[in-house]
Amino acid sequence: xxxxxxxxKPFTLDDVRQALTEVGVTGMxxxxxxxxxxxxxxxxxxxxxxxxxDFLPKLKLEVAVADEHLDQAVEAIIGAARTGKIGDxxxxxxxxxxxxxxxxxxxxxxxx
Amino acid sequence: xxxxxxxxxxPALLGLLATSPTWAQAAAPAHIDSGDTAWxxxxxxxxxxxxxxxxxxxxxxxxxxxxxxxVLMQCFAITALVSVLWMVYGYSLAFSTEGMQAxxxxxxxxxxxxxxxxxxxxxxxxxxxTVPESVFVMFQLTFxxxxxxxxxxxxxxxxxxxxxxxxxxxxxxxxYLPVAHMVWSGxxxxxxxxxxxxxxxxxxxxxxxxxAGLVACLVxxxxxxxxxxxxxxxxxxxxxxxxxxxxxxxxxxxxxxxxAANGSAGMAMLATQVATAGAALGWLFVEWIVHGRPSVxxxxxxxxxxxxxxxxxxxxxxPGGALVLGLIAGxxxxxxxxxxxxxxxxxxSLDVFGVHAVAGIVGALLTGPLASPKLGGFGDVQSLWGQLxxxxxxxxxxxxxxxxxxxxxxxxxDWTLGLRVDDEQEQIGLDIALHEEKAYNL
Numbered sequence: 001x002x003x004x005x006x007x008x009k010p011f012t013l014d015d016v017r018q019a020l021t022e023v024g025v026t027g028m029x030x031x032x033x034x035x036x037x038x039x040x041x042x043x044x045x046x047x048x049x050x051x052x053x054d055f056l057p058k059l060k061l062e063v064a065v066a067d068e069h070l071d072q073a074v075e076a077i078i079g080a081a082r083t084g085k086i087g088d089x090x091x092x093x094x095x096x097x098x099x100x101x102x103x104x105x106x107x108x109x110x111x112x
Numbered sequence: 113x114x115x116x117x118x119x120x121x122x123p124a125l126l127g128l129l130a131t132s133p134t135w136a137q138a139a140a141p142a143h144i145d146s147g148d149t150a151w152x153x154x155x156x157x158x159x160x161x162x163x164x165x166x167x168x169x170x171x172x173x174x175x176x177x178x179x180x181x182x183v184l185m186q187c188f189a190i191t192a193l194v195s196v197l198w199m200v201y202g203y204s205l206a207f208s209t210e211g212m213q214a215x216x217x218x219x220x221x222x223x224x225x226x227x228x229x230x231x232x233x234x235x236x237x238x239x240x241x242t243v244p245e246s247v248f249v250m251f252q253l254t255f256x257x258x259x260x261x262x263x264x265x266x267x268x269x270x271x272x273x274x275x276x277x278x279x280x281x282x283x284x285x286x287x288y289l290p291v292a293h294m295v296w297s298g299x300x301x302x303x304x305x306x307x308x309x310x311x312x313x314x315x316x317x318x319x320x321x322x323x324a325g326l327v328a329c330l331v332x333x334x335x336x337x338x339x340x341x342x343x344x345x346x347x348x349x350x351x352x353x354x355x356x357x358x359x360x361x362x363x364x365x366x367x368x369x370x371x372a373a374n375g376s377a378g379m380a381m382l383a384t385q386v387a388t389a390g391a392a393l394g395w396l397f398v399e400w401i402v403h404g405r406p407s408v409x410x411x412x413x414x415x416x417x418x419x420x421x422x423x424x425x426x427x428x429x430x431p432g433g434a435l436v437l438g439l440i441a442g443x444x445x446x447x448x449x450x451x452x453x454x455x456x457x458x459x460x461s462l463d464v465f466g467v468h469a470v471a472g473i474v475g476a477l478l479t480g481p482l483a484s485p486k487l488g489g490f491g492d493v494q495s496l497w498g499q500l501x502x503x504x505x506x507x508x509x510x511x512x513x514x515x516x517x518x519x520x521x522x523x524x525x526d527w528t529l530g531l532r533v534d535d536e537q538e539q540i541g542l543d544i545a546l547h548e549e550k551a552y553n554l
Contacts, residue, residue, distance in 0.1 A: 044344060045403055045405075045407065046344050046345055046407075046409055047409055047410070047413065047449050047450050047463060048449065048450025048451060048453070048454060049339065049343075049344075049450075049454070051342040051344050052342075053342075
């Protein structure tokens, strides 16, 4: 099993969710976050006072998938979240050791 | 305020002296006019609307979320405090004509007597020109309210509430009331006799408050972290709503200063609209050119600069003159609020000096030439340059008066109560630190 963490632009969420659903991903967690990468924030100007806003609003999407679904899921995220402009975000993949569904106590792939 | 003469009957009097209740009553019909009264009741409500909620929202949106309530509280508390002081002695010190004589300079050229204290002698049938005197008392009260309220923008986010109350009361008494008296109380008033034109309070309200704001922010010092810590406005939506209410309320301020429902009021309203629009666009376009984008805060700041600038000129400038005045004020205030402040390094938090004093001075000076029929004005101005010199004297006097006395009051409070909250309170924010309330419980 793999744990996918994707940082995406907020307005791409609906497309990403739909793309993941189409490749068979049935659940996901979304968190509102702030951060920066190469985009390095933006500047705001109020009556001549310039403020650099480092931390931009993004969404963190977390998905657990079976190993065989990993590539499809990552492609789905990238395909839907990519605008081609700076700040599109990143996808991180890590090993997932265990998953347990609380209600039935199913484990691992059955719990996804 | 109007040069207290009824333009229906006195188009050709020396445009200088038209401020006396006594004199005006001689010229105006000796009865209460229901149309004039209806308009003045409305205008009074408009001018109150300028402070609460207009100015409160305009300023409140520009501070950080942790200080929003403190600004709203200050505007509201000043409204209440000044109302009481006005009733007790304010109206009397500003508008009593006791001991005044045209072109005779004595104590009462500078300050009224106390014969109208507690509004003595005010009855339902008391008259000021063609409106009940009670309405005139109320109308003038709303001007006395907004003037100290304007100053709070200069020291926003760091003044003790107790110090604010003392400052507002003392400043009203020592700075505002004498200047209002000197400009508006009629023959024998110091600046009125000089011939200073100030239709609705460019000198009395805006220069007076703007200079006090500059002195106050210098005495109280910068906010913690200024200018390195970002302090962007927390809700520009409030600021736009506040500026919009100010624009609306300013019709009461300027058109109400005719103290009648007549052509003068109509022209003042028109001049106000044109100058405000011109200044809003002036600031907007110069900002677009300089910074590469038009900003929301810019267009509303420009509008306020235009409203301020046209205030002294509203009764005498033609529509063309008002447009020119607005454009000039918008462009100049853009530079004073965005460049001058950063260059000199003072922390006039919400640009009280940069917008109110600067636009007030531009407006007061240009009122002179723009009143001339040669420039499309309606004033009885003998000499374009002569009137400019008179206006300059009025501005100079007010700048010095406000600066010196504001400094004395601020130092006095600083030595006794202390002006400023401590560092921890400032860090927490005044809403929690001083009022134990939060604007937002989300």
